[in-house]
Amino acid sequence: MGESHQETQDPSQEREKGSYIQWSPEENKTLINLLLDAVASGLRDSNGTFSKFTVERRILSTLNRMHGYSKTYQHYSNRMKILKTKYLNAAELLRFSSGFGWDSTTKRFTASKEVWAEYLKAHPKFKKFRDETFEEFDDLKLIFDKNIATGTNAIGLGETTDAQTVRVAETEKKQAKCASFKKETKN
Numbered sequence: 001m002g003e004s005h006q007e008t009q010d011p012s013q014e015r016e017k018g019s020y021i022q023w024s025p026e027e028n029k030t031l032i033n034l035l036l037d038a039v040a041s042g043l044r045d046s047n048g049t050f051s052k053f054t055v056e057r058r059i060l061s062t063l064n065r066m067h068g069y070s071k072t073y074q075h076y077s078n079r080m081k082i083l084k085t086k087y088l089n090a091a092e093l094l095r096f097s098s099g100f101g102w103d104s105t106t107k108r109f110t111a112s113k114e115v116w117a118e119y120l121k122a123h124p125k126f127k128k129f130r131d132e133t134f135e136e137f138d139d140l141k142l143i144f145d146k147n148i149a150t151g152t153n154a155i156g157l158g159e160t161t162d163a164q165t166v167r168v169a170e171t172e173k174k175q176a177k178c179a180s181f182k183k184e185t186k187n
Contacts (some may be wrong), residue, residue: 027063032143090129
């Protein structure tokens with residue numbers, strides 16, 4: 001009968017709800033693809049994140065040019081928090097919950113009906129992971145996994161460690177190599 005609100009909306013207007021600027025699915029996909037390219041190019045810092053310079057010069061400039069908007073570093077930071085939270089909530093299924101798997105073909109989490117029933121009793125807000133696909137999961141894993149603490153090298157209370165012994169042994173090996181190298185260069 002008439003045009004929908006979405007069809008009549010001026011695309012040059014910022015799509016705002018209060019002070020929050022929404023990201024379209026296309027912008028979201030472009031951001032993820034640009035982040036994947038940046039990861040593949042080795043543009044992450046040693047802590048696993050991207051510098052403000054990299055984000056503004058390489059990622060946001062391309063994103064804004066492609067979509068005709070002017071997203072700022074603050075918009076990027078807010079979006080990254082949302083994407084990281086979404087990823088961490090989903091990754092929790094695989095990391096801390098027995099009986100779950102990931103099917104990268106169907107882009108869905110897998111588990112028996114019984115496992116889902118038990119999990120959803122304790123985590124009802126995660127029902128979406130049973131019912132919906134999560135297209136970005138594999139991509140977000142590549143983007144976020146490097147800068148997420150997994151506890152792999154954690155030591156619990158009451159546990160013993162031989163970390164000092166290992167450090168001393170490594171130092172002794174390095175000193176021995178240096179000493180033999182010095183002998184070779186003198187001769």
